[in-house]
Amino acid sequence: MTTNIQPNEVLAKAETLRGNLSTGFRDEIVKSLYTEAENIARRAVKTAKDKKYDLDQRIDRLVTSPIVGLPIMVVLLSIIIWLTVSGANVASDAIANILFAFGDWGNALFSSLNIPWWITGFIWDGVYRGLAWVISVMLPPMAIFFPAFTILEDLGYLPRVAFNLDWLYRKAGAHGKQSLTMAMGFGCNAAGVVATRIIDSPRERLIAILTNNFVPCNGRFPTLIMLAAVFVAASFPPALTSLIAASTVVGVVLIGVFFTLLMSWLLSKTVLKGEASAFTLELPPYRRPNISRILYTSLIDRTIFVLWRAMQTAAPAGALIWILANVPFGTSNLAAAIADWLNPFGLLLGLDGVIILAYIIAIPANEIVVPTMMMVYMGAGMMIDGPSTTDAIHSLLVGAHGWTMLTAVNLMLFALLHNPCATTIMTIYKETKSLKWATISVVITLGTAFLVTFLTATIARSLGWA
């Protein structure tokens, strides 16, 4: 029998042995490793001077240039968002018309079959309407945005974005690779949080996790697009609407990036003190995107996935709202009562009670905020025939519920800044293995959202704008 050796004995032995070795022994080995690699590679590879490589470099000099690099980035983003906004508008209206017409038909069918009103209402005005809203609001923008984004990803543009933004993040005390994780956040914040694994410093990784939510994910994009189209762009001549709407959304995204930097800076000056660490980032060669793979990744993996998730929460949310709106409470119904109760707080933020209620119901998935809102407005009695088109939405919100430009702007800001959805909070908890940081992520974002909307509302009112 041999005596068991304890781990600390092994460490002690290693310590002694290391003391006996000549200093820098490991450097020697590493050096010979590198020399060996160099020799082997030189023997195996024959290089001829090539032209493509030069072209790659010339493009890189342009897109990562300190002067035009950032503008090019903003222009690319604007083009993608403009394509999304102008394409989605038409498609959303068309899909909504079809789906709502089908809903009316189903409703009429059930009534003619003498099915009790509450079954008809629950199914067609609750569950079905929730689904119809989610599909018509979300599907078109995603089906345009995701493929465009995936093309950039496949082309190899994302690492250039990280390169361009590195100095900004370094100034904020964060990691340059944070912009890569934020780019993933455009798709889904939970994915963005998982992507922070590429950041090796725990401090900077936490910063990246806590600020990822300031990038509007695809669940929130449709909200921004709809508000930009219905409100901001509506006050401009028709020829300019999609352009104005797109610039508004780009502006909101830039505000999000600004808040990410601001919050990273605040965190790295307070609870997560430290210097930004250096890192190497490979700029891969540009590759021709593979069309079939792009379509698969962007449509099946991303669009259908996000839409399916939204539908899973929209159906029960629709049912819940229908029930709330049909349970009598005092002189009106439960939904209206809750909304009334929340109203003073909502008004303080330049929003209203219904919006706050919609956000509470939409905690599982931010995608369903707008549909939820619409349904509460409609369920609260002011029934309007199929508010499916942009004009109808506009008249419902402005005419019947007193929305102003301030409401729209603050709702966009709130959508950008408020707390992560339940999935993202869970992911943050799993990645940090800490209830504390998961809670902090909610407090930070919600606090920022309250503060900013409160300030804009107060300022706008005191200046007499609203």
Next chain:
Amino acid sequence: MTENKKQPPTEHCETCPAYAELEQMGIKLDKYDRVVALAGNPNTGKSTLFNALTGLKQHTGNWPGKTVTRAEGGYQFNGVRYKIVDLPGTYSLLSASQDEEVARDFILFGQPDCTIVVTDATALERNLNLVMQVMEITDKVVVAVNLMDEARRKGMEVDTRSLARDLGIPAIPVTARTGEGISTLLSTVADVIQGNVTTKPMRVEGTPEFQKAVNELVPMIEQAAPGVPNARWLAIRLLDGDAKVQQALMSGELGQRVARQQRADAQFSRKMSVEGRQ
């Protein structure tokens, strides 16, 4: 009876000479005979190769750091069923970040039957450092020299025979995007596992006194942490004063890691494989 249900051909299959013998098994991971790991530097096409072999649609993208978790899939080649594990890209095995740790832990403690190190033909020198580090851990290594099409476009010629001779392990030119070379790669992997091809990995041994120190330490590690593979590698890391390895040894975590890797985390991997998004 063997199931002879083939996946519908993907775009890779039309040009893939291995399609006749290769059956993509997607996520049918219940029974497998061998485990193969896919390692390599970031953005060298590991996920693309993984997709070509399994028929899965693991998300690929042209940027380093895209894969941060490991995905598992299956393929059958000449009647043998393989489980293949797609690892996050890493420049070295001295991992610092979470994604690199995922890769390192699997190569070290997961004990795959063979490790394919996917390299970028256009940046071979930098890629070889990882190849050599993997060779320090295991003999069963095959180098896949990927992106051969890109290398040709850049006017580069890669002599994989010279590479194989120098490294002491097989080096196979492939283009994962088109499927070129995949059948040769798979038959080589099979040969290495069965011992039909013997590998003699080139190793940088260091000074004699260093060798002596390593040899003294190895048996001690084997006793202190029974069941740990790669005691030699751990000895080198300890002599180097690697704080993470010291910590893992002290807390008894080394043994746990082996167990964890072998449990194969199938549920999670399956989910990742199916969803393929991160």
